[in-house]
Amino acid sequence: MSAQFSSASVTADDLLVLLAVARSGRYTTAARQLGVTHTTVARRIEALELALGARAIVRGSSGWRLTPLGERAAAAAEGVEAALARLDGDDADVSGVIRLSATDGFSAFIAAPAMAALRRRHPGISLQIVAQTRQASPHRSGVDLEVVVGRPEVRRAQAFRLADYVLGLYASREYLAAAGEPRELADLDGAPLVYFIESMLQVDVLDDARHEVPAMVDAVTSTNVFVHVEATRAGAGFGLLPAFLADREPDLVRVLPELIGPRLPYWLVAPTDVYRLPLVTAYLDALRDRLEEVRPALLGTSGAQVTAT
Template sequence: MAHFPAPPLSADDLLVLLAVARTGRYTTAGQQLGLNHTTIARRISALEAQLGGRVVSRADGGWELTPLGTRALTAAEDVERALGGLDARDDARVEGLIRLSATDGFSGFVAAPAMAALQERHPDVRLEIVTATRQASQQRAGADLEVVVGRPQVRRARAVHLADYALGLYASRDYLRRHPAPETLDDLAGKPLVYFIESMLHVDSLDDARRAVPGMTDAVASTNVYVHVDATRGGAGFGLLPAFLADPHDDLVRLMPDLVAQRLPYWLVARPEALRQPAVAAFLDALQERLVAVRPQLLGAR
């Protein structure tokens, strides 16, 4: 029986795989490519039939590449580069949507200004931010990048240490006029604390910081660090706050900096295929520029 060579893989199907790999969702991939959900699913099925195996599998809230899909992705990226080379110019623009999951403080102080600077050079790059304070165990489906507090435990993703930031104990000047300033850790026993909701906090580094101020009583607790800052400024108690958010406020005083001085790490988690996107690469460069510029403020040096 004669054996005929298999036809070459469809470039269109490979580009569909590339879009699904980058977004984690059929619907979002379809929006990027101008296709409906059914067509995306059909193209993926056609590619799987030709390759003889699954290229994507269900993940939490989306799709992730299988080992076969990861190998096919290389061919998909070759197709994208070849098509891009047809109209390549020295001033080729960078465009696309970046999805970031990050903490409130990092999002506001680092990511948003970095994106503003990037858009001055590449106005067609867009950023979507979902704020969350968590320690990654597996990267969130649909996010290109994730910034977490503490070293993450991840599979099939790349983790990179970005920067450290200082956490200190603060109170408002008005509050200190009405209540004596603590001088030792023992003085904090029973005092009102403004911090994260303990039962909802599953980040080892932030738990360790809380244990640095033992015996305090929750006064205002929130999942949002900007609420911590405003509650402390409003006189709700002693806030355990990031220095880069608290120090700019003249009405806040840092207390016992030699006794309460926690340093916590920001880590970046990224899918390998996301790192190959020009828009993501450009955004990471902008993040690094911003982090270098604000390193003294992150570490609490006024």
């Protein structure tokens, strides 16, 4: 089929259905959000693809994703959505679903509490979090916002730096009592390390942080930072952990802070049109408030004084 189409044959309703499917990755979820049936969503997508003259979405391993033509149509749908939001006026209650991809630590310590605070003012807003540690995706179908570690290289999107956080080297008090506390880097030669799985690590700045302790030996490795924290608490070795998580654990002690403390940046990525949506604007304001509240914890200067809620 040809990808040429007349805009007169594409309806705003069909575009908005496509946008809901792209954000959720599921017909059933999109139907629930739109207040229609699964069959209606399928019929709308079929009608849109007929008008477009080609496929707008294809099934992927994690749900439906946009084709290049579908990305163009979704961008037009975001314009329709933004225009409708402006018609509602600034005083209208903000509602809708935001889908966020972010690291485990950011999701739990920053993203979720920010949404909890926002929902006290706008209970019609909800947040879906896909927790993962990766580079910014070149295809953002099914996701409104991405938070990644390290400066991303993106196209058809806008990125800006949110905040920095610090990694520190930690061990349990019990482990240090048995193994001794290191006094210099040489004391860590051959010592067990708890960190990410190197062969699966796709984030350069996290990989660079591992190079600060090159003579250590991997003991427990995982793609999940909360596994790092718990393994370190259990005495598996020294954990290279975010200070904002480790400092909250009274049985963990930071070692060699003057020598080991890489500072890493969080970046936010989203299509330009997404930033203009009222619900996204409201959530970004809540994120900024939360980041300001926990900034000392992110930089490892507040001890265990800042809680996660």
